[in-house]
Amino acid sequence: MRIAFVGNPNTGKTALINAIAGSDLEVGNWPGVTVEKKEATFRYEGESVSLVDLPGAYTLSPYSLEEKITRNVLAYESPDGIVDVIETTNLRRNLYLTLELIDMQKPMVLALNMFDDFTRHGYTLDLKRLEEILGTYAVPTVASAGLGAKEVIARAVETIREGRRPRIQPLQEHIEKEVAFLMRKIEQAGVFPYPKRLFAIKLIENDAFAVELAQKACAEEILRFAEGARERLECHMNLPIRTIITRSRYEVIDRILEEVLTKPVVDRAVLSERIDAVVLHRFYSFPILFVILYLLFRITFDASAPLVEWTGDFFESYTVPHLHALLGVHLPPWFDSLLVDGVVNGVGLVLSFLPLLFFLYFFMALLEESGYMARVSFLLDRLARSLGIKGNAFIAMIMGFGCNVPAIYATRTMTSLRERIITVLTIPLMSCSARLPIYVLFTALFFEENRAEIIISLYILGVVIALLIAWVANRILPKSGEKPFFLELPAYHMPTFRAIWVLMWPRLKDFIVRAGTVIVAASIILWGVIHLPPDADIHDSYLAKGAKIVTPLFEPAGFGGHWEPVAALIPGTLAKEVVIGSLGTIYGVESVRREPPPRDLWEDTKRQAAALKDALIASVGSLFFLGGDSGEDMPAPGTLQARLKSQFDGPLAAYSYMVFVLLYIPCVSTIAAIKEEFGWKPALFEILFLPLLAYGASVLIYQVGSIFLT
Amino acid sequence: MRLADLQPGQKAIVKAIGDLGELKDRLMELGLLCGETVQLLRRAPLGDPLELRFGNEKIALREEDARKIDVEPISRIHREEGKGSV
Secondary structure (H helix, E strand, O other), X not given: OEEEEEEOOOOOHHHHHHHHHOXXXXXXXXXXXXXXXXXXXXXXXXXXXEEEEOOOOOOOOOOOHHHHHHHHHHHHHOOOEEEEEEEXXXXXXXXXXXXXXXXXXXXXXXXXXXXXXXXXXXXXXXXXXXXXXXXXXXXXXXHXXXXXXXXXXXXXXXXXXXXOOOOOOOOOHHXXXXXXXXXXXXXXXOOOOOOHHHHHHHHHHXXXXXXXXXXXXXXXXXXXXXXXXXXXXXXXXXXXXXXXXXXXXXXXXXXXXXXXXXXXXXXXXXXXXXXXXXXXXXXXXXXXXXXXXXXXXXXXXXXXXXXXXXXXXXXXXXXXXXXXXXXXXXXXXXXHHHHHHHHHHHHHHXXXXXXXXXXXXXXXXXXXXXXXXXXXXXXXXXXXXXXXXXXXXXXXXXXXXXOHHHHHHHXXXXXXXXXXXXXXXXXXXXXXXXOHHHHHHHHHHHOOOOHHHHHHHHHHHHHHHHHHHHHHHHHHOOOOOOOOOEEEOOOOOOOOHHXXXXXXXXXXXXXXXXXXXXXXXXXXXXXXXXXXXXXXXXXXXXXXXXXXXXXXXXXXXXXXXXXXXXXXXXXXXXXXXXXXXXXXXXXXXXXXXXXXXXXXXXXXXXXXXXXXXXHHHHHHHHHHOOOOOOOOXXXXXXXXXXXXHHHOOOHXXXXXXXXXXHHXXXXXXXXXXXXXXXXXXXXXXXXXXXXXXXXXXXXXXXXXXXXXXX | OEHHHOOOOOEEEEEEXXXXXXXXXXXXXXXXXXXXXXXXEEEOOOXXXXXXXXXXXXXXXXXXXXXXXXXXXXXXXXXXXXXXXX
């Protein structure tokens, strides 16, 4: 049994599915919207039930890519039943989609979500009467707290088993006459993969999808009749057809609401209005935006620093030596080295980023859930327009600071392919969190005095180049399929932890799985190229041989003197996280077994637990005391640092190297995401373009810098 | 009068919606119909887009699109008040 969950955006479909099927199921969300259908399967009364989570849609005449997905699933995959998830506080608008769904004549149940808000605002609803009118069950729910979820699924299964269909809500008489006639024609013509009544209405509306379906079936007569019906109605009412039908639908809705809804004396959204008066204020809005973004990154980095450090240390000085001690006895040395230095080290690398992403995704979800993200689009749209994109493109770009991959997927919320492509071109230049450790290491070595300024300059450089690229792309790309800017500003609300978790967990998990597999693969390959051919010194390894060939190319960029830093860039295309690890391995820091061998396992475990406790305290502490110096303290200069310092010809060369790291291919995951979303062409373009851009920028900075510094 | 010509805070009745392509359908589906009341809440700090309210909806439109919507103002806001309120 398959049940589709349909509803306007942000009505809580995913949360409801989670509440029904258990939150550990495959339901997930990228920024604010479910961009593809996800399914959760579980057993209910001895039967396997699939819950299909569809992207939010206002109608079945799609405006954006997500709405198209929803319409296509309903049209082509024909689920057994529908749960229409309604934001009860916005009943009038939500019922518009409900009426279209009723026209599909499938077993259906209404989930009146956020019912607590609804009653809190002083509304009352005659549920019985509503159920009577629509011929469906209407279940009040509070998905974020899991209330009503059980009843929704029970009612849905019951409705499907009984094959109960909702009651058709007739439109105006004129329209109904035409619809009835057209439906008869459709019946005579044979089977269409779309519910008859809805198909007839959509044909009269001249909906592109319905017309195309009819054309494919060579149903000339039906098309001709629909056109006739359209002309008759337009002529009779002297209005365009969409206006006629929409208005008629709203007449139905208003009639229903008149019977069932009692409004409060005072309207809601007063508080929301007050917040907006400040947050969208002519003078305060931008300072507030910058403060919020600054705090977002500052808190994220400060709060995660102690934990990132602990995780790194946990693997480096606890897991790895103990595993060596354990495995080295039983396994051949090369296999022990592959397993521990290659695989476990790689996993450790991924996990050490988790605290950072945890905080980043948490605060992003907080901004999204509270309703502020939509305001960012509103504030920045004017700026975006001159780049041929819309305000919401900046949300994707800001996400890119966390990780480029979800940012690429975030472009799905945009309405035209052109905007998506322009935005996607900018995303790899957003300094993702994986690049930060490289900046941190290099600034610690070469820019002790003004580390923060140097790191910020790199972030800004990325943004400036990104905006330049967007500007150029806007001039080059042919204009077509543009849709006007349109944005909904939802009322602010206090996000629950559950709602935030629902938003952030799939992203975290996705990072672990995807980055995990890529980085583990990368670590194995890296281990291979460094340790092969067998018995070769690292200077004769395949990696070294390859790097030595290309190294002279980087002479003009200031870091062509030694092959080691260049060699680290090669595995760095797999993931930026790998660059530092590679430098470590190449300089022989990690590959030499740590001496002395590990102490007592029990003692070490206790030490790690104590360190974790300290890290947690420091992390929570930094949430409350901003400006703490966490992350500022330098690690004791080790072999890696010393070797690195000796191989770079001063700060300028190091800066040039960081610029190259910033701009060249972000990582295979990002390229793979671009390929998945846009096909091979843009992906190949990025593979060729980004290294050239990086090379050009590094050379320019080094050459111009040399003139000024000498 | 055009929707884009309203003062921030001013309310009006929608008279006609011009050629906005698919956006027109979308606005109507959300309830912005002829005869409905619409209020211009504010302009974005950079002058564009505009924030509108109708029914329970708050949406943002660009000025060029708001120019294509004909309205009849129903409340007049004095300049002094307009400055103070939004």
